[in-house]
Amino acid sequence: MLAWRNLWRNHRRTLIMLAAITVGVWAMIFMTALMRGMVDDMLLNGIRSLPGEVQIHHPEYRDDPSINNSMPAPGGALIEALQIPEVTAWTSRVRVPAVVSSERDSRGAILLGVEPDGEQRVSFDVDSIIEGRFVEDVDDRGLVIGARMAERLETKLGKRVVVMSQDPDNDIADRGFRVVGIYKAKLASLEETYIYAGRETVQKMLKLDDQVSEIAITGDDYRHVDQWYPRIRQAAGEGVDTLPWYEVDTYLGSMLAMMDGFVLVWIIIVFLALSFGLVNTLVMAVFERVREIGLMQALGMRPSTILYQILMESLLLLLIGLVLGNATAFATVIPLQDGIDISVVAEGMEMMGTSSVLYPALKLNDMIMANVIVIVLGLLTSILPAWRAASYDPIEALNKT
Amino acid sequence: MRITLRMAWRNLWRHKRRTWLTVGAMIFSNLILVFSISLQLGSYRMMIDNALKSYTGHMQIQRQGYNEEPKMRSSIDAIVSLANDVRKQTGRDSVAARGVAFAMTSSEERSYGLQIVGVEPEYEPKVSTLPGLVKEGDYFTDNDAEEIVIGTVLARNLRAGIGDELTLLGSGHDGSFAAGIVHVTGIFESGVAEIDRNMAQLPMGYFQSLFGMGDKGHNIVINAPDLSQVASLQQSVRNMLADHDKLVVLDWEKLQPGLKQAIQADFTSAWFMYGVLIVLVAFSVLNTQLMSVLERTREFGVMMALGVKPARLGGLVITETAVMSVLGLAIGAVLGIALTWYLSIVGFSYPGMEDMAERFNLPDRMYPSLSVLSIMLGPSIVFLFSLLASLYPAIRLFFLQPVAAMRAV
Numbered sequence: 098m099l100a101w102r103n104l105w106r107n108h109r110r111t112l113i114m115l116a117a118i119t120v121g122v123w124a125m126i127f128m129t130a131l132m133r134g135m136v137d138d139m140l141l142n143g144i145r146s147l148p149g150e151v152q153i154h155h156p157e158y159r160d161d162p163s164i165n166n167s168m169p170a171p172g173g174a175l176i177e178a179l180q181i182p183e184v185t186a187w188t189s190r191v192r193v194p195a196v197v198s199s200e201r202d203s204r205g206a207i208l209l210g211v212e213p214d215g216e217q218r219v220s221f222d223v224d225s226i227i228e229g230r231f232v233e234d235v236d237d238r239g240l241v242i243g244a245r246m247a248e249r250l251e252t253k254l255g256k257r258v259v260v261m262s263q264d265p266d267n268d269i270a271d272r273g274f275r276v277v278g279i280y281k282a283k284l285a286s287l288e289e290t291y292i293y294a295g296r297e298t299v300q301k302m303l304k305l306d307d308q309v310s311e312i313a314i315t316g317d318d319y320r321h322v323d324q325w326y327p328r329i330r331q332a333a334g335e336g337v338d339t340l341p342w343y344e345v346d347t348y349l350g351s352m353l354a355m356m357d358g359f360v361l362v363w364i365i366i367v368f369l370a371l372s373f374g375l376v377n378t379l380v381m382a383v384f385e386r387v388r389e390i391g392l393m394q395a396l397g398m399r400p401s402t403i404l405y406q407i408l409m410e411s412l413l414l415l416l417i418g419l420v421l422g423n424a425t426a427f428a429t430v431i432p433l434q435d436g437i438d439i440s441v442v443a444e445g446m447e448m449m450g451t452s453s454v455l456y457p458a459l460k461l462n463d464m465i466m467a468n469v470i471v472i473v474l475g476l477l478t479s480i481l482p483a484w485r486a487a488s489y490d491p492i493e494a495l496n497k498t
Numbered sequence: 499m500r501i502t503l504r505m506a507w508r509n510l511w512r513h514k515r516r517t518w519l520t521v522g523a524m525i526f527s528n529l530i531l532v533f534s535i536s537l538q539l540g541s542y543r544m545m546i547d548n549a550l551k552s553y554t555g556h557m558q559i560q561r562q563g564y565n566e567e568p569k570m571r572s573s574i575d576a577i578v579s580l581a582n583d584v585r586k587q588t589g590r591d592s593v594a595a596r597g598v599a600f601a602m603t604s605s606e607e608r609s610y611g612l613q614i615v616g617v618e619p620e621y622e623p624k625v626s627t628l629p630g631l632v633k634e635g636d637y638f639t640d641n642d643a644e645e646i647v648i649g650t651v652l653a654r655n656l657r658a659g660i661g662d663e664l665t666l667l668g669s670g671h672d673g674s675f676a677a678g679i680v681h682v683t684g685i686f687e688s689g690v691a692e693i694d695r696n697m698a699q700l701p702m703g704y705f706q707s708l709f710g711m712g713d714k715g716h717n718i719v720i721n722a723p724d725l726s727q728v729a730s731l732q733q734s735v736r737n738m739l740a741d742h743d744k745l746v747v748l749d750w751e752k753l754q755p756g757l758k759q760a761i762q763a764d765f766t767s768a769w770f771m772y773g774v775l776i777v778l779v780a781f782s783v784l785n786t787q788l789m790s791v792l793e794r795t796r797e798f799g800v801m802m803a804l805g806v807k808p809a810r811l812g813g814l815v816i817t818e819t820a821v822m823s824v825l826g827l828a829i830g831a832v833l834g835i836a837l838t839w840y841l842s843i844v845g846f847s848y849p850g851m852e853d854m855a856e857r858f859n860l861p862d863r864m865y866p867s868l869s870v871l872s873i874m875l876g877p878s879i880v881f882l883f884s885l886l887a888s889l890y891p892a893i894r895l896f897f898l899q900p901v902a903a904m905r906a907v
Binding site: 107109110113114116117120121124128131132160161162163165194195196197198200201202203204205206248249251261262263267269363366367369370371373374376377378380381384385 | 515516519523526527530601606607610611654667669767771774778785789
């Protein structure tokens with residue numbers, strides 16, 4: 098009560114300090130939400146195009162993505178393990194480098210032989226088909242290419258293109274395909290890279306029998322992958338490589354770790370800038386009241402009570418500031434929930450692997466971290482002025498003008 | 499003026515602790531600003547340099563529309579002699595013609611679809627760092643040799659070494675079938691996975707005959723001595739090409755728009771953070787100055803009664819702030835320079851940096867670059883905002899009634 102009244106004795110100073118804390122807390126939370134949103138988007142895009150949260154490969158495949166490093170299609174134990182509830186979808190694909198040629202031009206590409214159902218659940222977004230259809234069966238004879246690829250090859254829906262690749266004996270395997278679908282990807286570079294065909298068609302073309310290049314598995318949340326992937330690894334056996342997404346693409350993995358570090362550093366820097374003002378306010382508040390404090394001590398108030406009193410003031414100040422800061426952060430993030438259009442710098446964002454709409458992600462953890470840091474460190478920095486106030490000598494303090 | 503300055507100085511030290519705390523806030527934010535702006539500018543320069551030097555170059559002459567849709571057929575006629583003209587006109591030899599094609603490249607064991615680049619053996623080393631990065635074998639010197647230089651990852655994937663034969667299959671300029679056999683003479687290692695995995699170069703003469711290009715090619719790469727001279731060089735090349743209405747000169751911002759935009763995006767988000775820091779410092783200054791004005795109400799009242807004009811008192815308050823800001827600026831900048839300088843010698847790295855570096859084609863340690871701009875930019879904005887913040891308390895003085903003020907507690 099006394100602390101509350103003391104705060105408003107100099108309402109201007111308190112208001113300025115409150116404004117500073119509010120701005121600081123707002124900036125902490127808002128900025129973190131933006132960065133989180135960006136990284137989340139990046140990871141989701143990244144994992145979707147890897148694809149999958151866990152991948153199984155021939156042990157040599159990652160270093161040398163060639164047809165020779167294929168493995169048999171998933172068998173008994175693995176299929177059983179894939180039935181666990183954490184796995185929401187899985188698919189196996191043939192993935193080989195290839196050259197596509199139209200009568201006009203030829204391009205390098207990555208040919209994916211897919212199972213349409215699994216593929217759509219793990220990676221491919223059917224809504225991205227802008228013309229025609231997606232691959233419908235494992236033995237579909239059509240080819241689905243990206244809009245950019247179609248442009249580069251000067252081909253269109255219904256036209257024929259030739260796909261060349263290499264079979265396991267290093268003979269050139271080629272086959273004509275009719276373009277049955279054209280898709281548009283979130284990241285334009287993917288459009289130029291991936292072409293889709295039915296898995297069995299590709300296996301026949303490459304004389305692969307039922308061998309596949311990779312098995313991709315997704316769960317419900319990429320953060321929880323560690324809980325279930327060891328079981329898959331065990332079931333898949335020693336002969337193949339089973340890796341979670343953060344090892345398949347170490348860049349994505351380290352992004353997540355870097356983000357956590359960045360959030361902490363950012364909160365602490367803002368806090369330090371804030372703490373100068375906080376300490377200043379308290380030092381002044383104590384200084385003005387030297388006589389008053391001396392009088393209180395002379396009347397029998399114990400130093401610890403005075404210390405407690407000043408800390409209480411600081412705590413009140415911090416709490417009000419935090420409430421206001423959190424409220425403004427909420428108020429600014431919620432209207433932006435539908436995404437911030439940053440397509441002005443779309444190609445730059447693409448380099449970093451994010452799409453051109455930024456969705457701020459408010460994470461409870463980050464908010465709690467910001468609030469706890471402000472309160473704990475805020476109280477720590479106010480101990481110094483409070484302790485000084487408590488250790489005044491009453492007689493000297495009373496005589497001070 | 500001298501007296502105002504002296505008074506301001508003495509007033510400041512009436513409350514040592516308060517002054518130091520405010521100056522401390524300035525020092526802290528100036529330190530952070532100097533350091534991070536230097537780091538930022540340093541890394542941008544590195545990003546641009548590395549991205550351009552390895553392959554793209556500062557600017558390229560291309561046929562109109564080639565940049566948007568790089569098609570085999572949008573080529574430049576008599577490209578080698580045009581490149582020679584450019585060399586003569588500009589007086590620089592960092593000019594090289596290139597041709598680009600796609601081909602299925604097969605070794606004994608493996609095949610990959612690749613972008614094949616035809617280059618002038620004599621001039622390519624002057625526009626690109628790749629020829630200098632050949633780790634095994636040599637870069638070709640003969641313009642018509644049936645030789646190829648490839649990246650390390652590609653060599654590993656193809657299981658091909660120096661001297662091995664590679665078969666190229668693709669389509670030529672007129673859509674006809676193009677096929678040839680070449681020997682690997684060199685293998686380069688740039689450290690950028692993308693380039694090491696996908697790049698293969700042939701000498702220009704052989705490239706043109708293999709793909710039925712005649713005397714044609716696709717682009718001429720031109721490098722300026724450094725980034726700041728790109729614009730003027732671009733203009734002079736453009737003047738030179740005035741009578742070729744199909745050709746355009748594009749600078750790196752057009753050739754790699756992603757690079758420019760990544761920098762812009764990063765710059766914007768960084769300025770948001772700097773803005774927050776600066777606002778917090780401004781609040782701190784506002785608080786201090788307002789307090790110091792309020793507690794001196796009586797004193798100011800007396801001074802006004804003695805005939806000092808409010809404008810002069812306002813000036814005094816602003817001078818006090820200015821003195822504090824100068825202190826903060828000087829100490830903050832010196833500490834910032836010291837920190838940055840230290841790190842620019844030992845380098846700087848953070849966890850996750852290596853993967854990031856590989857992705858963006860950066861060395862895996864950062865060396866912040868100190869320049870007058872990077873040192874003065876942040877602190878001078880802090881200075882400006884501190885002065886702005888002290889305007890409010892200064893303006894209050896104009897509404898001070900001497901009589902009432904003298905009675906104030």
